[in-house]
Amino acid sequence: MDVRGLQLVTGGAGFIGSNLVRRLVELGARVRVFDDLSAGHLENLAGLEPSVEFIRGDLRDAAAVRAAAQGAAHVFHLGALASVQASVDDPAATHEINVTGTLNVLLAARAAGVRRVVFSSSASVYGDSPEMPKREDMRPAPLTGYALSKLAGEHYGRIFHGLYGLECFALRYFNVFGPRQDPASHYAAVIPLFMRAYAAGRQPTIYGDGEQTRDFTYVADVVAANLACLDAPATAAGGVYNVAYGDRISVNDLARRIAALAGQPFAPTYAPARPGDVRESQADSSLARRVLGWQPTGDFAAGLRATYDWFKSR
Structure with missing residues (x-):
């Protein structure tokens, strides 16, 4: 694993970013974290x-981003306004942070002579097409400003690779979960919300009928995908890669599993589906496995148990 030199992690105090930072430190890397703490927490880096x-x-x-990139060997760009609902509420802020912010990162990386940039994208770029599983060669059809902002970031990375030789990799995440995922955020993901509810002896709220499916991926495997980009061949640069297990789990099934872990009955409250939520999600991650050499554990049940144990310990 090539972690020589300084590693810059934008959004490094957030959920995925802090897990990546901890793994980089375990590997002996020097890390610089750039974060506005709007969603992240310094305690994640304790x-x-x-x-x-x-x-x-x-x-x-832009000036602050340029300064942060000075001396960096690699940039892991996870910083974003990372919420579909936030982009529905405030599309302008999503564009400024996710699109202009990503352009600032790429410009700074190019100026600083960074070797590689790994960009955190999202499965939301695929939209709500019924064709499954999702492959990278499918035509994107974003439904929200958040999804569009991630697609724009992918294209900027491809362009910077083609025009300037900056080696950029885009990873499309599918419903990541794990320790340090904040259930208190207004835009929290479903697993920490369910875990907080059941741990407190309450029933969660499910939006829609609960039969919508997601491809949940444990955060340690997402971290491994980021690191795989450092050792991937140069020919893999400029590409987009799905990062997920390739499984479909309904939200109802997820809630039942968490209820069982908590020793609680399954009796959720149902509410109308939210705008921008896709019905089905499942990835074909064979490209990342073949080209990047990514080797995920694929153990959803073990990841769910580890995550629940972490939440109980808080």
Whole structure:
């Protein structure tokens, strides 16, 4: 694993970012985190000093991003307004942070002579097409500003690779879960919300009929996909890669499993489906496995148990 030199992680105090930072430190890397703490928390980085340098900054501030990129060997760009619902509520903010912010990161990386950039994208770029599983060669059809912003980031990475030789990799995540995922956020994902409810002896709210499916992926395997990009061949740069197990689990089934872990009955409240939510989601991740050499554990049940144990310990 090539973690020589400084590793810049934008959004490194957030859920996925902090898990990546911890793994980089375990591998002996020096890490610089750039985060505005709008969703992340410094406590996610506790105990990592002095291997981690923290810079509080905004992706929309081009000068601050340029300064953060100085001396970096690689950039892991996870910083974003990472919510479908947030983009429905405030599409302008989503564009400024996710599109202009990503452009600022790429410009800074190019100016600093960064070797590789790994961009966190999203399965939401596929939209709600019924064809399953999702492959990277399918035509994107984003339904929200968030999905569109991620697609724009992918294209910017491809363009910077083609025009300037900056080696960029885009990873499309499918419903990541694991420790340090904040259930208190207004835009929290479904697993921490369900876990918080059941751990407190309450029933969760399910939007829609609960038969919509998701391809849930444990965060440690998403971290492994990011790191796989460092050792991938140069010919893989400029590409887009699905990161998921390839399984379909309904939201009802998910809630039943978490209820069982908590020793609670399954009796959720149902509410109308939210705008922008897709009905079905499942990935074909064979390209990432073949080209990047990504080898996920694929153990959803073990990941769910580890995540629940972490939530109980909080």
